[in-house]
Structures are given as C-alpha cells and as structure tokens.
Amino acid sequence: xxxxxxxxxxxxxxxxxxxxxxxxxxxxxxxxxxxxxxxxxxxxxxxxxxxxxxxxxxxxxxxxxxxxxxxxxxxxxxxxxxxxxxxxxxxxxxxxxxxxxxxxxxxxxxxxxxxxxxxxxxxxxxxxxxxxxxxxxxxxxxxxxxxxxxxxxxxxxxxxxxxxxxxxxxxxxxxxxxxxxxxxxxxxxxxxxxxxxxxxxxxxxxxxxxxxxxxxxxxxxxxxxxxxxxxxxxxxxxxxxxxxxxxxxxxxxxxxxxxxxxxxxxxxxxxxxxxxxxxxxxxxxxxxxxxxxxxxxxxxxxxxxxxxxxxxxxxxxxxxxxxxxxxxxxxxxxxxxxxxxxxxxxxxxxxxxxxxxxxxxxxxxxxxxxxxxxxxxxxxxxxxxxxxxxxxxxxxxxxxxxxxxxxxxxxxxxxxxxxxxxxxxxxxxxxxxxxxxxxxxxxxxxxxxxxxxxxxxxxxxxxxxxxxxxxxxxxxxxxxxxxxxxxxxxxxxxxxxxxxxxxxxxxxxxxxxxxxxxxxxxxxxxxxxxxxxxxxxxxxxxxxxxxxxxxxxxxxxxxxxxxxxxxxxxxxxxxxxxxxxxxxxxxxxxxxxxxxxxxxxxxxxxxxxxxxxxxxxxxxxxx
Amino acid sequence: xxxxxxxxxxxxxxxxxxxxxxxxxxxxxxxxxxxxxxxxxxxxxxxxxxxxxxxxxxxxxxxxxxxxxxxxxxxxxxxxxxxxxxxxxxxxxxxxxxxxxxxxxxxxxxxxxxxxxxxxxxxxxxxxxxxxxxxxxxxxxxxxxxxxxxxxxxxxxxxxxxxxxxxxxxxxxxxxxxxxxxxxxxx
Ligand SMILES: Nc1ncnc2c1ncn2[C@@H]1O[C@H](COP(=O)(O)OP(=O)(O)O)[C@@H](O)[C@H]1O
Ligand SMILES: [Mg+2]
Numbered sequence: 001x002x003x004x005x006x007x008x009x010x011x012x013x014x015x016x017x018x019x020x021x022x023x024x025x026x027x028x029x030x031x032x033x034x035x036x037x038x039x040x041x042x043x044x045x046x047x048x049x050x051x052x053x054x055x056x057x058x059x060x061x062x063x064x065x066x067x068x069x070x071x072x073x074x075x076x077x078x079x080x081x082x083x084x085x086x087x088x089x090x091x092x093x094x095x096x097x098x099x100x101x102x103x104x105x106x107x108x109x110x111x112x113x114x115x116x117x118x119x120x121x122x123x124x125x126x127x128x129x130x131x132x133x134x135x136x137x138x139x140x141x142x143x144x145x146x147x148x149x150x151x152x153x154x155x156x157x158x159x160x161x162x163x164x165x166x167x168x169x170x171x172x173x174x175x176x177x178x179x180x181x182x183x184x185x186x187x188x189x190x191x192x193x194x195x196x197x198x199x200x201x202x203x204x205x206x207x208x209x210x211x212x213x214x215x216x217x218x219x220x221x222x223x224x225x226x227x228x229x230x231x232x233x234x235x236x237x238x239x240x241x242x243x244x245x246x247x248x249x250x251x252x253x254x255x256x257x258x259x260x261x262x263x264x265x266x267x268x269x270x271x272x273x274x275x276x277x278x279x280x281x282x283x284x285x286x287x288x289x290x291x292x293x294x295x296x297x298x299x300x301x302x303x304x305x306x307x308x309x310x311x312x313x314x315x316x317x318x319x320x321x322x323x324x325x326x327x328x329x330x331x332x333x334x335x336x337x338x339x340x341x342x343x344x345x346x347x348x349x350x351x352x353x354x355x356x357x358x359x360x361x362x363x364x365x366x367x368x369x370x371x372x373x374x375x376x377x378x379x380x381x382x383x384x385x386x387x388x389x390x391x392x393x394x395x396x397x398x399x400x401x402x403x404x405x406x407x408x409x410x411x412x413x414x415x416x417x418x419x420x421x422x423x424x425x426x427x428x429x430x431x432x433x434x435x436x437x438x439x440x441x442x443x444x445x446x447x448x449x450x451x452x453x454x455x456x457x458x459x460x461x462x463x464x465x466x467x468x469x470x471x472x473x474x475x476x477x478x479x480x481x482x483x484x485x486x487x488x489x490x491x492x493x494x495x496x497x498x499x500x501x502x503x504x505x506x507x508x509x510x511x512x513x514x515x516x517x518x519x520x521x522x523x524x525x526x527x528x529x530x531x532x533x534x535x536x537x538x539x540x541x542x543x544x545x546x547x548x549x550x551x552x553x554x555x556x557x558x559x560x561x562x563x564x565x566x567x568x569x570x571x572x573x574x575x576x577x578x579x580x581x582x583x584x585x586x587x588x589x590x591x592x593x594x595x596x597x598x599x600x601x602x603x604x605x606x607x608x609x610x611x612x613x614x615x616x617x618x619x620x621x622x623x
Numbered sequence: 624x625x626x627x628x629x630x631x632x633x634x635x636x637x638x639x640x641x642x643x644x645x646x647x648x649x650x651x652x653x654x655x656x657x658x659x660x661x662x663x664x665x666x667x668x669x670x671x672x673x674x675x676x677x678x679x680x681x682x683x684x685x686x687x688x689x690x691x692x693x694x695x696x697x698x699x700x701x702x703x704x705x706x707x708x709x710x711x712x713x714x715x716x717x718x719x720x721x722x723x724x725x726x727x728x729x730x731x732x733x734x735x736x737x738x739x740x741x742x743x744x745x746x747x748x749x750x751x752x753x754x755x756x757x758x759x760x761x762x763x764x765x766x767x768x769x770x771x772x773x774x775x776x777x778x779x780x781x782x783x784x785x786x787x788x789x790x791x792x793x794x795x796x797x798x799x800x801x802x803x804x805x806x807x808x809x810x
Contacts, residue, residue, distance in 0.1 A: 186678050288754045383678035425693040484674040596683045613672040
C-alpha cells in the first residue's frame with residue numbers, strides 16, 4: 001500500500017477512491033417508461049453514452065424471442081404490433097404494482113397476465129412468465145454493457161433515477177431489477193432532483209427551482225431550494241400514472257369514436273392504433289393540424305381539438321403543482337426558475353399552461369430527454385468519490401407519500417408525513433387493546449388517504465410472544481426508518497418484555513429475496529468457476545478498500561483513540577490483511593466483520609469530529 | 624389473530640429527547656431562533672453526516688451516517704417549527720404530559736367558533752373568505768409565539784407555557800384543516 005505522506009494536514013474524505021488516477025466507473029441511469037439513457041462524467045462534464053450506432057436513447061422495450069434470446073430497444077419496439085404478447089413496452093407502469101393496480105390503470109394492456117405468488121403481475125411470454133422486475137433488468141443489462149464498453153471497464157456502481165412519486169414498492173422493485181442486472185446501486189435518485197442538479201450546477205443557480213417532469217407514463221413535480229451546492233427538496237408531488245401515454249389514449253379514443261370502430265381491438269391492432277395516436281400527437285407539437293388516417297377512415301385533427309382532449313390531463317398535473325407549492329410554503333414570487341423535463345413537455349399546450357401557472361417562461365435549454373441522466377451521472381460521480389471537492393453537491397430529498405400504520409377501525413396513523421426529509425427515523429408507541437393479548441398485527445401503508453383499505457398496502461407483519469397483560473399495559477414501540485434511497489424498514493419491540501420483530505419492507509408486489517437469489521444464480525449458472533473467482537475477487541477488493549479506509553482514518557484521526565483502543569484496531573487490521581492475501585472467501589468476510597466491530601466506536605467519534613470540523617470551517621469562513 | 628388493529632398511540636416520540644437539538648445545530652438554547660443560521664448550520668452538518676458522503680465507505684459507516692442524518696433531520700424539523708420548538712424546550716425542562724386533559728375554557732369557546740366557521744366555509748366554498756380566515760388564524764398563531772417567548776423560561780409560569788403550547792397545537796391543526804379544504808376546493 002502507498003504511504004500517505006501528507007497525512008498530517010490532509011483530512012481524508014470517506015468517499016475517496018483507492019487510487020485517484022483511476023476514477024471509479026460510475027454512471028447515472030434514467031430508466032424511463034418510454035426511453036432509457038445512461039450517462040457518465042468524463043473530464044468533469046456529464047455526457048450521455050451512445051450505443052455502437054451513435055444513438056443515446058434506448059427504447060424501453062423488451063422482446064422475448066422463441067430462440068431464447070432477448071432483444072431490447074428499437075427493434076423490440078418495432079415488433080410491438082406483430083408480436084404483442086412477447087414485446088413488453090412501458091414496463092415501468094407495471095413495476096412494483098399489483099395485478100389489481102395494473103388493471104385499474106384504465107387501459108387495455110395487450111399482455112396475458114398471470115397471478116404471481118405475491119399478487120405481482122406476471123406476463124406470459126414465449127420464454128415463460130416474466131415479472132416487471134425481470135423485464136426492467138433486461139433494459140438495465142443493456143445499459144450496463146453499453147457503459148462498460150464505452151468506459152472500458154467494470155462498473156463500480158450506478159445511480160438509478162425513479163419518479164419522485166414512486167412509492168416504496170416501486171422503488172424496491174427498481175432496486176431489485178438493478179441487482180438482477182448485476183448493477184451496484186449507489187443510490188436511487190428522484191428524477192426531478194436529478195434534473196435540478198444538472199440545471200443548478202450548469203447555471204450556477206441559487207434559490208427556488210421548480211421541476212415539472214412529464215414523461216411517457218409518469219408525472220412529477222418537485223420544488224427545491226438550492227443554496228451553495230446543497231439541493232434541499234422542499235416538496236414533491238405528482239402522479240405515477242399520468243403521462244404522454246395518456247395523451248395517446250385520449251387521441252386513440254377520439255379516433256375510435258370518430259371512425260365508429262369497435263373499441264375492443266385485438267392486441268396487435270391496439271398497438272397499431274396507439275402508435276398512430278402517438279405519431280399524431282408528436283406531429284401536433286410542430287404542426288397546427290394533421291391528417292389522421294385509420295383504415296378506410298380519415299379526418300383532420302387540429303391542435304386546438306387535441307388541446308381540448310388533453311385539458312383534463314394537464315389540469316391534473318397543475319393541481320399536483322399547486323399542492324406541492326402549498327406543501328413547500330414557497331410563494332410564487334420566490335421561484336427563481338421553472339425547469340421542464342420529459343418528452344411530453346414538448347407539447348406547446350403543456351408549456352403554455354405551466355408558464356401561466358407559475359407566471360414565468362419555463363426553461364428547457366438542457367435537452368429534456370437527457371437532463372435526468374446527466375444529473376444522475378453527476379451524483380454518481382460524487383458518490384463514487386471521484387470528485388476532489390465533494391462539498392460541491394449534496395442532495396437532501398424527501399419521501400413523496402406519507403407512511404403509516406393501520407389502527408383500529410381501518411384508520412391510518414401517519415408515522416412519517418409526506419415531504420419529510422430523508423433519511424428519517426420515527427418511533428411511535430402503541431399498546432394492546434384486549435386483556436391477555438399476546439400478539440399484535442402491524443399493517444404498514446403508504447399514501448394520503450385516511451382509511452387503510454384505501455391506501456397502498458406495503459407489508460403486514462406480526463409481533464408475537466408478548467406476555468399476557470391487561471389491555472393497555474403492553475408498550476409496543478414501532479420504529480420506521482427510511483434510508484437515503486427512500487426505502488423503508490420497520491421494527492417493533494415490546495419494551496416491557498423485550499420481544500422484537502424486524503422487517504425489511506419487502507412489498508407484497510415485489511420479488512422475494514429467494515426469488516432474486518435464484519434468478520441471480522440461474523443467470524450465472526454456466527459460469528460457476530467464474531462466479532467463485534469473481535466472488536473472491538470482490539471480497540478481496542472489499543477487504544482492501546476497508547483496510548485503506550481504516551488506515552487513512554487512523555492517520556487523520558488516530559488521536560481520537562487511546563493506546564488500548566488503537567492496539568485492538570491494529571490487531572484486527574493485521575488479521576484482515578492476512579486473510580485478504582489468502583483465497584478463503586469466508587475467512588475474509590469474517591475478518592471484515594471483526595474489523596468493522598473493532599472500529600465501531602472509532603467511526604462514531606470520527607463522525608462527531610467531522611461535524612465539528614464542518615462548523616469550524618464555517619466560523620473561519622465567516623470571520 | 625382476532626384483533627388485527629393496533630390501539631392508539633400513548634406517547635409521542637418527542638417526549639423524551641435523547642440529545643439536545645440546539646447543541647447539535649450549534650445554536651443557543653432559546654425559543655427565539657435565527658432561522659437563517661438554523662438552516663445554514665443544518666446544511667453544514669448535513670454535508671458532514673449525509674449517507675451520500677459515505678456511499679462507498681464500510682457498511683458500518685453507512686449505517687451510522689443514516690442514523691446521524693436522521694437525528695439531524697429530526698433536530699432541524701423540530702427547531703424549524705415554533706410549535707415543536709416550544710414543546711421541545713418544555714420537555715427539556717420537564718416532560719409535558721400531552722395526553723392530559725386540561726381545562727382552557729376561554730380557548731375552548733374559541734375552538735368551537737373556529738370549527739363552525741370552518742364548516743360554513745366548507746359549505747359555502749368561498750375561497751376569498753377562506754383566505755381571510757387563514758390570515759386571521761396565522762396572525763393569532765404568531766401572537767402565541769410572542770406570548771410563549773415571554774414566559775417559557777419562568778418556572779412559575781409553567782402552566783401558562785403549557786397552555787400556550789396546546790393552543791399552538793390546536794391552531795396548527797385548524798390551519799392544517801384549512802389547507803385540506805383548500806385542496807378540496809381546488810378540484
Ligand atoms: N415532440 C413531441 N411532442 C409531444 N410528445 C412527445 C414529443 N416527443 C416525445 N414525446 C412524448 O414524450 C413521452 C416520452 O417522454 P420521456 O421523457 O422519454 O418519457 P419517460 O421518461 O417516461 O421515458 C412519450 O409519451 C412521447 O410520445
Ligand atoms: Mg423520464
């Protein structure tokens with residue numbers, strides 16, 4: 001290992017990569033409903049990465065072929081009407097949702113669904129039943145391969161963007177998809193926040209920024225305050241089932257009505273009609289009127305008529321804006337910029353309405369198709385520790401939807417209200433309702449509704465083994481923790497007896513841990529040898545990284561330890577060093593754990609010291 | 624399990640503060656807070672402990688960062704709102720029993736009157752009048768802050784201080800209902 005000669009003055013940043021000349025390969029991925037994109041910071045500038053034919057956008061379309069191959073992108077999209085059952089489009093509208101939700105999306109989906117073991121919709125294809133998580137993973141795999149080819153190496157990790165309005169189940173499912181694709185998720189980042197980052201850093205802006213993001217299948221609005229590189233999300237809102245696809249449906253319905261054809265179309269025909277509607281819509285963004293031809297029927301559709309068709313849809317988005325504005329406590333006059341993101345903001349009517357509502361011309365000077373991926377790439381670069389001065393960027397995001405528990409009478413007790421800054425931990429005490437009650441059932445829900453039955457059900461679990469007591473005597477402490485990805489875990493403890501239950505919220509609509517492991521194993525079955533070698537290498541790298549972090553920490557903050565504490569850590573360092581040179585995965589993992597345990601208190605003290613330094617830095621700056 | 628539902632909460636999590644939010648944010652322990660300094664210090668501290676700064680650190684550091692950030696966020700949120708700040712200060716002196724039923728006759732009459740007004744507004748759907756109502760409540764809410772600032776440190780006026788906090792909480796609740804009504808009228 002290289003000796004750090006500057007140790008006395010250098011404050012070692014926790015995220016610093018092992019070797020500065022070799023930045024870690026990190027990318028931002030915009031996993032869109034319609035199109036997906038991957039970008040990376042190169043020479044300090046975020047750039048989108050192209051495929052071998054020079055195209056940036058990858059159509060979010062997956063086709064399962066008979067010969068067991070999978071095609072992703074434009075080719076798959078083009079086959080949507082000839083092979084409707086095996087071509088999956090807009091899978092993002094299905095991810096993390098139950099079959100019931102999907103059927104309520106109010107559209108005819110041309111797939112054959114099957115009930116999965118977890119109420120998750122499974123799509124029947126020639127290659128068997130596929131979950132939305134698996135389908136998304138196919139898209140991510142292609143982007144990962146593209147990135148590794150362009151950047152020339154294994155990816156260290158990726159920041160993957162999700163609509164701000166995604167609930168816990170949708171986020172978890174997205175993260176699972178990334179895992180299936182072999183991607184180390186550095187962070188799930190909200191799409192509007194990513195866009196704000198790209199804008200804010202590019203324009204050196206300060207103040208309140210509103211991001212209006214209308215894509216193919218989702219709508220998000222976020223209100224952020226940018227102060228010297230810190231992006232504080234004040235409020236977010238949206239609709240995870242509102243987008244350009246709905247404009248298409250509005251036109252398709254109009255065609256069906258006007259042409260007097262049956263609305264009950266077979267899947268291939270349905271897809272052809274949607275395609276036509278989409279073309280008409282996009283044409284109307286530049287033309288005042290366009291000729292619509294469907295089978296033997298034809299008619300002119302003017303922009304004004306189209307605007308009338310989408311008025312209620314755009315109104316829905318504006319309503320969400322007003323709500324976010326109220327939640328943020330920001331006055332209209334305080335807004336410094338309104339940023340437009342997403343392909344559907346190309347519709348002139350959308351821009352007009354947004355301009356009218358915020359009383360200012362919205363900005364769209366960074367390509368609205370790329371801005372999310374670019375922002376994600378910037379964040380990925382910071383998280384990977386590639387930026388010398390990581391003080392330049394910090395994102396403080398919020399949860400979009402309240403989290404709560406079902407209480408008596410189908411009511412919801414909100415534990416974490418919407419727009420609370422993450423990470424967050426909240427605890428609340430509950431008690432038993434009956435004498436001798438030995439178990440308590442917890443039903444975790446998300447959303448703004450007052451009734452549990454009307455809310456999104458995330459998980460149910462039970463705390464058992466409570467000693468019998470009179471009603472009201474037991475004290476059950478329920479703790480909700482939401483991490484920086486916006487993912488929830490819940491624990492419940494009966495504090496008088498110490499009985500504890502813990503759940504990582506695995507939403508009822510996702511894949512089980514077993515299923516993911518199985519799929520991961522299946523996908524690398526043929527490369528058993530390879531897998532072992534890779535596992536060992538990964539573990540060795542982990543060990544190396546930990547060794548270097550701890551040593552660097554000792555050099556800069558060793559004074560926080562007394563001799564005895566120091567000796568203990570040195571001993572564990574030595575042991576890990578030895579294990580790391582061997583080829584026993586288990587031994588390395590054990591020593592990593594040991595070293596972690598030995599440095600627990602040290603890490604805690606260092607973090608306190610970092611905070612003190614942060615304040616000290618400020619005082620110097622202000623004198 | 625027959626009884627699926629859980630009974631109502633007993634104690635809120637703020638009853639027993641574990642560490643002092645003021646010192647965490649490097650602010651003097653006082654009801655009057657310099658809000659610009661509060662958010663400035665919050666951002667500085669967040670830069671030091673946010674999980675993003677530990678994205679490629681050990682799992683241990685990551686967990687710790689989540690914990691510290693959550694604590695910091697709670698501190699910030701508590702001190703940002705004058706209601707929560709007031710309650711927090713009283714709880715530092717001596718935990719306040721929030722579930723206790725206390726007589727506040729004068730205020731009780733007020734409450735009834737506001738409720739009626741709110742119901743009328745809900746029926747009439749008069750947005751302009753709702754705006755006026757909201758302004759009035761905000762004004763009263765601000766006056767409570769001033770009253771509280773004058774008495775909270777005086778141990779002999781503890782009862783009054785607690786009464787003011789309860790009034791703040793109630794007014795916040797009415798203001799929240801006003802917002803919900805605004806949302807409904809926005810349809
Ligand atoms: N010129 C245009 N006019 C109107 N809509 C457009 C135009 N270009 C793209 N769109 C629409 O934008 C949507 C895709 O936007 P995008 O931001 O890529 O979505 P997502 O992030 O959901 O993948 C589609 O509904 C597409 O039809
Ligand atoms: Mg998008």
